[in-house]
Amino acid sequence: MIMTEQGETGEAITILLVEDDAPTCWRLQDALVKAGYEVRSAGTLAEARQALSVGAPCVLLTDLRLPDGHGIELIRETRQCFPDTEIMVISALGDEESVISAITVGATGYLLKDAFPTDIATTVRDLVAGHSPISASIARFIVRRTQGAAQNSAEPPRGPALNTARLTPREIDILWGIAKGFSYAEIASHLGLSRQTVPGHIKNIYRKLEVHTRSEAVFEAVQQGLIKL
Amino acid sequence: MSELAAKAPTEAPAKPARRRLLASRLVPYLLLQALIVIATVLGLRLLQPSDPEDFALSGFALREDGLTRAVALPHFTSSRYALADPPFYTGAFTFRGGEAASGWSVFLPRFSNAVEVAVNGVVVLDSRRDANANRPDRNTPQIALIPTSLLREGGNEITVRLFVWGPLKGFLDTVYVGPDAALRPAYETRTLLFVTLPVVFSAWQAILAVILAIMWLMRRHEPVYGVLAAAMVLGVVQAFAPPPVPPATVSRLAAVLLASAPIESALIVVFGVLFFGWRWPRYGTLLFVPGVVVFVVGLIGGPPLPRILFLVLGIPTVGLCLFLMACVTATAVVRRQDAASFTIGCAVTIVLVCWIQDMLTVLEIATNDRIFVSRLSYSAMLVAIGAGLTWRFARALNQVDSFAGQLVTRVREAEERLKASFAREEERARAAALANERTRLMRDLHDGLGGQLVSIVALSERGNEGATITDAARAALKDLRLVIDSMDDIGGDLMLALGSWRERATAQLRPHDIALDWRVATPQGLPLHPELRPWHVIQIVRILDEAVTNAVKHAQARHVAVTIETRDGPQGPYGLISVTDDGSGFALAGNCEAAGAGQTARGLRNMRNRAARCGAVLDLSSDTSGTRVRLQLPQRFPDSDMAAG
Numbered sequence: 001m002i003m004t005e006q007g008e009t010g011e012a013i014t015i016l017l018v019e020d021d022a023p024t025c026w027r028l029q030d031a032l033v034k035a036g037y038e039v040r041s042a043g044t045l046a047e048a049r050q051a052l053s054v055g056a057p058c059v060l061l062t063d064l065r066l067p068d069g070h071g072i073e074l075i076r077e078t079r080q081c082f083p084d085t086e087i088m089v090i091s092a093l094g095d096e097e098s099v100i101s102a103i104t105v106g107a108t109g110y111l112l113k114d115a116f117p118t119d120i121a122t123t124v125r126d127l128v129a130g131h132s133p134i135s136a137s138i139a140r141f142i143v144r145r146t147q148g149a150a151q152n153s154a155e156p157p158r159g160p161a162l163n164t165a166r167l168t169p170r171e172i173d174i175l176w177g178i179a180k181g182f183s184y185a186e187i188a189s190h191l192g193l194s195r196q197t198v199p200g201h202i203k204n205i206y207r208k209l210e211v212h213t214r215s216e217a218v219f220e221a222v223q224q225g226l227i228k229l
Numbered sequence: 230m231s232e233l234a235a236k237a238p239t240e241a242p243a244k245p246a247r248r249r250l251l252a253s254r255l256v257p258y259l260l261l262q263a264l265i266v267i268a269t270v271l272g273l274r275l276l277q278p279s280d281p282e283d284f285a286l287s288g289f290a291l292r293e294d295g296l297t298r299a300v301a302l303p304h305f306t307s308s309r310y311a312l313a314d315p316p317f318y319t320g321a322f323t324f325r326g327g328e329a330a331s332g333w334s335v336f337l338p339r340f341s342n343a344v345e346v347a348v349n350g351v352v353v354l355d356s357r358r359d360a361n362a363n364r365p366d367r368n369t370p371q372i373a374l375i376p377t378s379l380l381r382e383g384g385n386e387i388t389v390r391l392f393v394w395g396p397l398k399g400f401l402d403t404v405y406v407g408p409d410a411a412l413r414p415a416y417e418t419r420t421l422l423f424v425t426l427p428v429v430f431s432a433w434q435a436i437l438a439v440i441l442a443i444m445w446l447m448r449r450h451e452p453v454y455g456v457l458a459a460a461m462v463l464g465v466v467q468a469f470a471p472p473p474v475p476p477a478t479v480s481r482l483a484a485v486l487l488a489s490a491p492i493e494s495a496l497i498v499v500f501g502v503l504f505f506g507w508r509w510p511r512y513g514t515l516l517f518v519p520g521v522v523v524f525v526v527g528l529i530g531g532p533p534l535p536r537i538l539f540l541v542l543g544i545p546t547v548g549l550c551l552f553l554m555a556c557v558t559a560t561a562v563v564r565r566q567d568a569a570s571f572t573i574g575c576a577v578t579i580v581l582v583c584w585i586q587d588m589l590t591v592l593e594i595a596t597n598d599r600i601f602v603s604r605l606s607y608s609a610m611l612v613a614i615g616a617g618l619t620w621r622f623a624r625a626l627n628q629v630d631s632f633a634g635q636l637v638t639r640v641r642e643a644e645e646r647l648k649a650s651f652a653r654e655e656e657r658a659r660a661a662a663l664a665n666e667r668t669r670l671m672r673d674l675h676d677g678l679g680g681q682l683v684s685i686v687a688l689s690e691r692g693n694e695g696a697t698i699t700d701a702a703r704a705a706l707k708d709l710r711l712v713i714d715s716m717d718d719i720g721g722d723l724m725l726a727l728g729s730w731r732e733r734a735t736a737q738l739r740p741h742d743i744a745l746d747w748r749v750a751t752p753q754g755l756p757l758h759p760e761l762r763p764w765h766v767i768q769i770v771r772i773l774d775e776a777v778t779n780a781v782k783h784a785q786a787r788h789v790a791v792t793i794e795t796r797d798g799p800q801g802p803y804g805l806i807s808v809t810d811d812g813s814g815f816a817l818a819g820n821c822e823a824a825g826a827g828q829t830a831r832g833l834r835n836m837r838n839r840a841a842r843c844g845a846v847l848d849l850s851s852d853t854s855g856t857r858v859r860l861q862l863p864q865r866f867p868d869s870d871m872a873a874g
Contacts, residue, residue, distance in 0.1 A: 092706075114702075114703060119736065135729070136725070136729040136731065136732050137729045139728075140729070144717075144718065144719075144720070147720075179724075180728045180754060181730070181731035181732070181747065182728075
């Protein structure tokens with residue numbers, strides 16, 4: 001029996017899957033269709049743009065390296081045109097380089113290409129429910145960057161540019177907990193929070209790490225003293 | 230050899246060459262000094278101030294020791310030590326009141342030691358009031374206005390009492406009586422030459438003394454300045470100490486200070502020797518003996534002993550010193566050929582000539598109205614010395630400048646070299662680090678990923694066993710993530726690495742329906758290890774992976790519990806990680822190596838190897854109720870791979 005996942009409005013949840021490697025695409029598509037999602041797939045940037053022009057999906061899952069461009073562009077465009085669409089990046093390794101750069105343009109999580117089918121479905125369901133997944137290594141990368149900014153180290157840090165100035169101490173504490181492998185429940189009890197509020201905090205963290213426009217990026221850079229006017 | 234052979238013949242003609250050099254340098258110098266002698270003698274003749282001969286009175290009647298005789302001025306009287314009944318000169322002059330509107334004066338250009346002048350029986354001048362006028366070494370003139378009421382139209386009488394205190398003979402130069410306007414210019418000229426100029430020179434000497442004393446105080450290792458300062462101070466004291474008029478009770482100290490010229494001149498010789506960079510010979514101290522004798526005897530005996538000793542011992546000593554100084558400068562000129570030695574040499578020659586001239590005067594061989602010029606010419610030497618010192622100072626400053634410039638250049642060069650070598654060193658270190666990292670990465674990839682990929686290839690070639698291929702591929706991916714993950718800088722906090730591992734382990738266990746219980750027993754988790762390196766992290770995570778894999782594959786466990794805690798050991802806190810499963814366990818062979826072929830045994834051996842490489846202690850216990858892997862972390866992770874070889 002196939003269950004159909006439905007959003008709050010009762011409509012089927014549509015997913016646009018952008019992945020150029022056919023077997024991977026099939027694999028992900030199978031897992032998502034089995035979970036009851038309505039999946040459209042695209043193999044190139046052009047196909048993805050065409051699919052977007054038809055209508056906004058609820059969720060965009062995209063690989064970063066595409067034959068005719070970079071997934072980052074697609075994420076940025078989607079974020080601007082369809083702010084309600086949840087965006088996830090598909091990554092083979094879940095390395096910070098690709099995930100963080102996707103986060104800064106509006107992605108709110110990542111999916112490993114080899115994840116088990118049940119995990120794929122669970123991750124997307126959580127995302128639609130407003131729970132942005134975050135891995136320990138991504139959390140680690142972000143908190144290390146906040147430390148680097150605090151130490152004001154001379155050499156520019158490794159990896160993509162990341163603005164951590166707007167994160168609150170509480171959010172940084174949460175990130176530390178995740179980085180050290182604590183569960184949401186453990187983090188919540190350590191920090192005196194309710195277990196349910198932790199995912200919301202994480203979503204906020206993603207939103208704060210997003211750089212919306214070029215001018216805002218410049219403004220943030222000035223605020224952090226990265227650029228001297 | 231050839232060098233020695235070449236050197237030997239050059240030794241022999243060295244002496245004649247040196248002699249030639251000596252001659253070529255000394256002869257011109259001596260000729261120059263001869264010229265200076267001539268110039269000095271001529272200069273002294275020109276320096277002789279001219280007096281208004283129209284008003285000269287030279288015919289006098291001298292009453293001395295009860296005898297009266299006619300004498301012509303200038304006139305020497307015998308030396309005497311008593312002031313009572315001094316030589317008494319009586320002369321006459323004619324006054325014509327209508328001639329000049331101004332008053333008449335009496336002008337005495339030179340006398341020794343003091344005079345009392347009376348016109349028509351009334352005293353108009355007594356030089357004893359002016360202490361400096363009585364100094365025999367200064368050629369102080371005196372002038373006195375004759376009150377008009379004293380003068381009679383026609384013949385007038387003038388009397389001069391000459392006070393003499395030995396050992397020098399008394400001397401009275403021609404007396405001039407005439408209109409003040411006619412006599413005054415000659416007086417002014419003599420005052421300028423013999424009174425004002427010495428004072429100016431003495432002031433100059435005082436300033437030089439202060440400067441030199443400061444120099445010496447700041448540069449104690451150069452006694453040359455101290456010696457010269459002492460000489461200058463003595464000279465100033467001589468110039469400004471008031472010379473006593475004999476009947477006055479006078480300090481003996483003042484008397485001997487006035488006779489300190491021999492010490493002063495000896496000091497100048499010392500200065501010369503030191504200035505030209507030679508060692509002061511020990512027997513050179515003898516040069517001070519006459520001066521000290523004059524000083525000590527004078528101090529004990531009191532006047533007139535200092536004066537007598539000064540004449541007998543002091544003056545010749547001064548001459549000897551001047552002669553020595555001339556020799557010293559001549560040697561310096563030959564050796565150094567520099568401006569300072571030339572200047573000082575010429576100045577010494579001038580002083581020496583003046584001293585000889587004064588000697589001739591004292592011995593009445595030369596008649597020059599008894600004008601002493603030694604003291605005055607001494608100032609010429611001062612000028613020379615001042616110039617020499619300034620020259621030396623300027624040269625030293627130049628040397629310092631050029632040295633500083635060289636230093637700056639050298640420091641810059643050294644800095645450049647250092648920078649280059651530092652950059653090279655850094656580059657080398659970076660290359661070495663890169664090579665190390667590459668080696669490590671290769672080994673890590675080979676350990677895990679390589680084997681797994683090979684296994685995938687092998688499985689694929691057999692054409693079936695899809696599930697096994699999947700497992701192998703997943704393991705390969707997991708390992709690749711581990712290697713990538715370990716490259717991240719975790720700042721010595723192993724907890725950050727374990728956090729990622731938890732995610733991977735959870736994902737690995739989920740399909741097998743095995744729950745992962747994660748328990749951090751102590752709040753901070755594990756102690757911080759600043760020395761922690763990526764390869765440590767990889768070894769530890771692989772040990773944990775192996776434990777979890779064993780639980781899944783061989784033990785049929787339902788729960789895997791990971792406990793992380795910090796314990797206090799005798800040498801401080803250490804970390805402890807335990808992985809416990811509730812599986813069926815396995816039989817631990819007594820000797821893992823001997824147990825051999827089994828996959829579990831190989832896994833166990835690997836775990837132990839990895840633990841040993843990190844300096845950690847692996848403790849493994851297994852029975853039917855489950856398996857427990859206990860990894861005790863070291864207090865300090867080893868720098869080098871202990872089992873790498």
